[in-house]
Amino acid sequence: MSATTLVCWRSCSRAFMVLKRSREMEGRKAETVGRACFPLSSLTLPLLPRCMRIKVNQALVSEKAQTGIEVAGWVRTKRDAKGFSFVEINDGSCLKNLQAIVDHTLPGAETLADVLTGASVRLVGDLVPSPAKGQAWEFKATTFELVGKADATYPLQKKGHTPEFLRTIPHLRARTNRLGSTLRVRSKLAMAVHRFFQERGFAYVHTPVITASDCEGAGELFRVTTLDPLAPERDASGKADWAKDFFGRQSFLTVSGQLEGETLASALGDIYTFGPTFRAENSNTSRHASEFWMIEPEMSFCDLKGDMDVAEALVQYLVRAALEECAEELAFFDAYVDKGLLERLRLVAEKPFARVSYTEAVDILLASGRSFEFPVKWGENLQAEHERFLTETHFKCPVTVYNYPKTAKPFYMRQNDDSKTVAAMDLLVPGVGEIVGGSQREERLDRLEAAMSEHGLDLQAYAWYTDLRRFGTVPHAGFGLGFERMLMFVTGEGNIRDVIAYPRTPGHA
């Protein structure tokens, strides 16, 4: 056991004893629940009396006044008044700050001169009704402690910052209203994803992050190797000898768990993955990242319609979850990031999505009379401008487009009877574009092998994949939902780099 763990363990057991004691103490009626009780002040802050710490979000929704409680957090702003100061504290538990009143005669108040935006502080005192407008409750401190100073070089100010500037300080930007809110929404939606699938009997499975198939699907892959890049072991032809590499062959970071997911769906019925995905494409757009999180369900005994039903239900479920669980954050985004966001999301939560075949979509685009930079032609991929027109102008709501020309799609998608299209589908949303891509998979061995040959794949390397069609094959379908794109849609953020704490994009890691 490392020294650090040892200390933590000791602190915990000590904390538990303090908790027991403090519960026995009279007059300690802090209305707190579960993990938000932190009776730790006596351990680290001898100045402060022993009491219950509550989080800011709990204080702000309190039903009644509370005495003898502790709050701790980071100062967002301080305003000096005659004889006392207003100190607004944010502890990350919610968007809003708690206004604390710190009398200049209090123990610890002599440090107030050093309290600038960004400083960390702990206060003991009482939660009391606020006499002024702006907040129902405020914190009347009886003891003040400056835990960690932040001097004038602290980059975050009270005023709003541009997302571009905030990206230059990723280690600090989570302290802003903007990224802080995004990360809370991200956390809630991650759990909502699990709830959605668990409620429907899907098994959460983990597909490998490291893969040895060098053409898993579309996309450039990141190589995983332990060979010395300057002096790799070489084969007879002088090239790097992958047989000498760690796994005995070339290996990469996954671009999708789909193929493995199919094998597990063939055992567990309905499965989903939710994990990181890596693409080495040199994509420099506001909606591409080199490392992102993807949700990939795979369903046995399911066709394209069932696939679309689940995808649409999931997107709608997540929007509803955000509206219900992150109301404050969404109101903030609606006011400062994307005006009209709430109205759009409410519509999405209630209204059924539009659903059109690729052929119908092409007809709509041709009939629109619009002149697009890229002409619309059956058989060509829909361009971003086409997708944007469909979802933002024509339908003004999310649209699922299905049955794409087979020429533009990967080998594993099920061929339709028209021999021209495959059972693929994309779910498009306003502002973001493609958020889901999926398909019914080709479950017929002969068709699959023919498609693989057409795509130039080595059948031998994929024997395990085609085995699924040899042994108890079933119609099955699945899709990938880009988690960050979903977050962009829900928060109104226009750049994927602003919905990931540490975004990885070409040239940035």
Next chain:
RNA sequence: UGCCCGGUAGCUCAGCGGUAGAGCAGGUGACUGUUAAUCACUUGGUCGUAGGUUCGAUCCCUACCCGGGCAGCCA
């Protein structure tokens, strides 16, 4: 990767062939149950880097670096 736009104070920006300005932040003072408090004063910049044109470049030109937007690839 291609096309386009930008880089001036800690932040957001204005400026312009004659070597720099505002608001906010910081400091000082005043005032005050304040709400991105207010008022006065004030610190702070080799104008992205390297060349070139010019009597003189932050300004014009070239290259490079960095940031952003759009497109392709996709989720």
